[in-house]
Amino acid sequence: MSDQRAVSLHLTCNPNYELRTPESLKLVAAKHAPPAKKPGFLQRLVVDKALTTNSVASPPYVESLTDVARDVQYYAEVEIGSNEQKFRLDFDTGSSDLWVPDSTCKTRSVTFNRTTSTTFKPFKGKFKISYGDGSTVSGILGQDRINVAGLIIEDQIFGLATKESTTFSNDVVDGVLGLAYSSICSVPGVLTPLENMIEQKLITSPIFSVWLGRNTEGGGGEYRFGGYDSERFEGELTWVPVTVRRYWQVKCDGLFFGDVDLKLKSDVIIDTGTTLVIVPTLVAEAIHAQIPGAINDKKHGWIVPNTPEVAALNGVQFVLNGVKFNVIMKDIMRESVWGKRGYVYSGITSNDQIPVWILGDVFIKENFCVFDMGKHRVGIAKCKPPNRIQPSVIQQVKDDFEEFQKRQASKCLIM
Incomplete structure (x- = not known):
């Protein structure tokens, strides 16, 4: 629509x-x-x-x-x-x-x-x-x-x-x-x-x-x-009611890793201002138990092996209004961990101070989202892969880097 x-x-x-x-x-x-x-x-x-x-x-x-x-x-x-x-x-x-x-x-x-x-x-x-x-x-x-x-x-x-x-x-x-x-x-x-x-x-x-x-x-x-662009996603939108009209908070009815039902559920906030998926420690433990070699490191938090076997896993599915929505492994597997050769940071991590689960951009990159303030609901569908690479990328890199240099120079002058 x-x-x-x-x-x-x-x-x-x-x-x-x-x-x-x-x-x-x-x-x-x-x-x-x-x-x-x-x-x-x-x-x-x-x-x-x-x-x-x-x-x-x-x-x-x-x-x-x-x-x-x-x-x-x-x-x-x-x-x-x-x-x-x-x-x-x-x-x-x-x-x-x-x-x-x-x-x-x-x-x-x-x-x-x-x-x-x-x-x-x-x-x-x-x-x-x-x-x-x-x-x-x-x-x-x-x-x-x-x-x-x-x-x-x-x-x-x-x-x-x-x-x-x-x-x-x-x-x-x-x-x-x-x-x-x-x-x-x-x-x-x-x-x-x-x-x-x-x-x-x-x-x-x-x-x-x-x-x-x-x-x-x-x-x-x-x-x-x-409005929204229906060419950006596959199939139809699944509409999920907002449960609390503060954040864009909806009910998650279940959590899977591949075909494994983790038997967990919670309200979730769909948050473009958050990079990661944030869940309580017990939930993070259940998810990472399905990833061979995953560790909750005292210094670095949740990290996973950077191997083809881990990359081939099906990832996590959040059940929203009866439909499973994926967080795939290429979004879960993030940057390399300094001092931990062969490991990368996990895009799903834990914090017990947050009362609900947070679905940040590692979720949104895979799932197109529509926020409806009139009917107080969120529509979600799997994103289509893009058709092409934009030709202006290289020039935009150059332009943004020059702008960054100007800003840094200005900061130095102020200080």
């Missing part, structure tokens, strides 16, 4: 991000474990400017998809203000706040200049987001127009960070655009960008969809607002 008002953002992987599975686990613990007030972010989404071939959106709203590095960190480019100030934002279904660095934030080279936007209006109040790992971001509030994939949202309330922990100030992305329910916003009563799209009738269907590709298959990814 997609309508004529559907627009899409195409995503490229961050070329400068390094695979860091242990750090990803720490961040997701901070994001979903109490007493965190607002989820953080792990993965970022970026916009590429060329046209795609299979979108139904009008040409001004279509941006083509490239993959410039390993598919780990994604971010999207959003414009704020009358003068279209550009920011690289985390598009995060596991959080609801929108914030960017203010011009008074001393630790950033890319900031929002309130004085140069004629449409900016101050908004009474302040915001502060505290994370479970002790990191924080805080500042003032404002209103301005936001351009997301060509959709102009008027008077969007957002945070302007004046202070950030180093966790954020050292990141290549500039801020966060949350896509979960506004019930978890740090400022009560503020509508999210998605809710404002619906309220301002910018999209006629209150949905958005996510497709994430793999670097080895032509890569990239796509956010589409107001």
Whole structure:
């Protein structure tokens, strides 16, 4: 399903991000474990400017998809203000706040200049987001127009960070655009960008969809607002009701490894802002018991042998509304473990502080997802393999690397 008002953002992987599975686990613990007030972010989404071939959106709203590095960190480019100030934002279904660095934030080279936007209006109040790992971001509030994939949202309330922990100030992305329910916003009563799209009738269907590709298959990814592209997935969508209207939380009825029923179930959160699949220790033990040689290492966490035999396994299946959805071994087997020759980090890991299971991007890369805020449900289907590799990948790598060098040079000057 997609309508004529559907627009899409195409995503490229961050070329400068390094695979860091242990750090990803720490961040997701901070994001979903109490007493965190607002989820953080792990993965970022970026916009590429060329046209795609299979979108139904009008040409001004279509941006083509490239993959410039390993598919780990994604971010999207959003414009704020009358003068279209550009920011690289985390598009995060596991959080609801929108914030960017203010011009008074001393630790950033890319900031929002309130004085140069004629449409900016101050908004009474302040915001502060505290994370479970002790990191924080805080500042003032404002209103301005936001351009997301060509959709102009008027008077969007957002945070302007004046202070950030180093966790954020050292990141290549500039801020966060949350896509979960506004019930978890740090400022009560503020509508999210998605809710404002619906309220301002910018999209006629209150949905958005996510497709994430793999670097080895032509890569990239796509956010589409107001519809979805049925050419991205096989068969029909399976619709799963949202159980708690905070995150995109649904019920998982069962868990399998290949043909083995692990006899486990839980609510799960489908979270684009998390790299990994995160489950309690007992669940991780049951999964990794099916992988010969898998170890819960005291230093590195869950690791698995990097062998053809392990790569040939069928992987994990999550049962959602009676249908099995896979996390395949090539997504479970991640980067090599330093000091543990022959082992790689597992994309499924454990944390007992998180009350539900988290299905991050190792799940979403295999499974196309549609988020329906009108009917409070998530549609899921197996992704189709991409048809081709985008020709602009090499040039995009060069462009992003040059931009990264400029940003690093600016940071050095500030320090």
